[in-house]
Amino acid sequence: MSLNRFSLDGRVALVTGAGRGIGRSLAEGFAGAGAKVLVNDLHPEMAAEAADAIRAQGGTAEPLAFDVTDTAAAEDVVARVIAEHDRIDILMNNAGILIRKPVESHDMDDWNRVVGINLSALYGLSRAVTPHMKQKGRGRIINTGSTMSVSSRPGVISYVAAKHGVLGLTRGLAAELGPHGITVNAIGPGYILTEMNKKVLGTDLEQIVIDRTPLARWAAPEELQGAAIFLASDAASFVTGQIIVVDGGMTTNVFLTESVDLGVAS
Numbered sequence: 001m002s003l004n005r006f007s008l009d010g011r012v013a014l015v016t017g018a019g020r021g022i023g024r025s026l027a028e029g030f031a032g033a034g035a036k037v038l039v040n041d042l043h044p045e046m047a048a049e050a051a052d053a054i055r056a057q058g059g060t061a062e063p064l065a066f067d068v069t070d071t072a073a074a075e076d077v078v079a080r081v082i083a084e085h086d087r088i089d090i091l092m093n094n095a096g097i098l099i100r101k102p103v104e105s106h107d108m109d110d111w112n113r114v115v116g117i118n119l120s121a122l123y124g125l126s127r128a129v130t131p132h133m134k135q136k137g138r139g140r141i142i143n144t145g146s147t148m149s150v151s152s153r154p155g156v157i158s159y160v161a162a163k164h165g166v167l168g169l170t171r172g173l174a175a176e177l178g179p180h181g182i183t184v185n186a187i188g189p190g191y192i193l194t195e196m197n198k199k200v201l202g203t204d205l206e207q208i209v210i211d212r213t214p215l216a217r218w219a220a221p222e223e224l225q226g227a228a229i230f231l232a233s234d235a236a237s238f239v240t241g242q243i244i245v246v247d248g249g250m251t252t253n254v255f256l257t258e259s260v261d262l263g264v265a266s
């Protein structure tokens, strides 16, 4: 197989929440693979700065600020992009937030906010691109799930529920849109060093993550690029309804790595 099948040359990719962190890195990865990238963020200055950085690296990028939870705005934006660029080949639904609170104080506002951004907005944008992708007879929708799409932990109930929902959305859309040449997949990042996790650094959880992870470290956002580029490319032409978990093995490992006496089993 030619490596050209991983190329995104000539493709237009919309990446949400790409002003920083994982989204920004995915936008850089798509641009590096040849795509024209539309860099979304809630904050216009962050979208502009990220798009500038991609252009400075030789890529093609434009900022596209809007709130992904504003369905009307998202539909308008998608219509404008198609009018201007004639296509959206790749929708990378990445924007997300996390609220850390125990159930007693994790109130309905918290729940609705997290589910709204991390799940409902992905459906809204997917619906907005569907008629266009159907008409083209091809398209790629990729959702940022999490290890919390396939496992759980205390203190982040709305996030766990929303990210499990992302997997359901991914599989349901894949089933419905597959006959139209549209694939729908997810990536499931483990613990990645971004702003989202800055409060955790320096707490016990920083080391617990390392102890639970077979690769024994946190990851950099760039380590998600390969899975996302693969799913966006022709190399993944028969892959749909899947999640690629990129977590250093954490969700496959039950014991704390350091606590296991390997001698006992032999």
Ligand SMILES: NC(=O)c1ccc[n+]([C@@H]2O[C@H](COP(=O)([O-])OP(=O)(O)OC[C@H]3O[C@@H](n4cnc5c(N)ncnc54)[C@H](O)[C@@H]3O)[C@@H](O)[C@H]2O)c1
Binding pocket: 016, 017, 018, 019, 020, 021, 022, 023, 040, 041, 042, 043, 046, 066, 067, 068, 069, 094, 095, 096, 097, 117, 118, 144, 145, 146, 147, 188, 189, 190, 191, 192, 193, 194, 195, 196, 197
């Ligand atoms: N960092 C991790 O360890 C980790 C692990 C698993 C999954 N994820 C997921 O990866 C995605 C990105 O996380 P991150 O760590 O880069 O977070 P981050 O907080 O660093 O970046 C999130 C970006 O999304 C933008 N955003 C937030 N709300 C938005 C909205 N309503 N509309 C448009 N943009 C909005 C923010 O402005 C920010 O630029 C999220 O879906 C998150 O749940 C992160």
